[in-house]
Amino acid sequence: MNSMTGFGRAVAQTDRYNIPVEISGVNRKQTEIAVNVPRNCAEWDAPVRSIVQGSVSRGRVGVSVSLERTEEADGSLQLDERKLASLVGLL
Structure with missing residues (x-):
């Protein structure tokens, strides 16, 4: 039996x-x-929500994504949906 309660963090x-x-x-x-x-x-919200919906059938799931600059950035970031799906799978 898999637990329906869990927490995961990755960077x-x-x-x-x-x-x-x-x-x-x-x-x-x-x-x-x-x-x-x-x-x-904000454009990440829909793909993140879609990945989670495809992986869970019930329960409350919270996903928090933060962004911390390590140096001056030009704003060109892409969401890695495969990695996010992997994290959801581990949950």
Whole structure:
């Protein structure tokens, strides 16, 4: 039996950013997905939500993505949907 409660944290790193991602899940009868992404990365909300919806059938899942600059950045970031799906799978 797999637990429906869990927490995971990982950090993706680029030459200009650290991108911490935290995922938590608790048991609930219905599915509730809460996604928190940086304001300047609002376009990530829908793909993150879609990946989580494809991996869970019930429960409350919270996904938090942060963005930490390591040096001056030009704003060209891409969401790695495979890595995010992998994190959701580990949850």
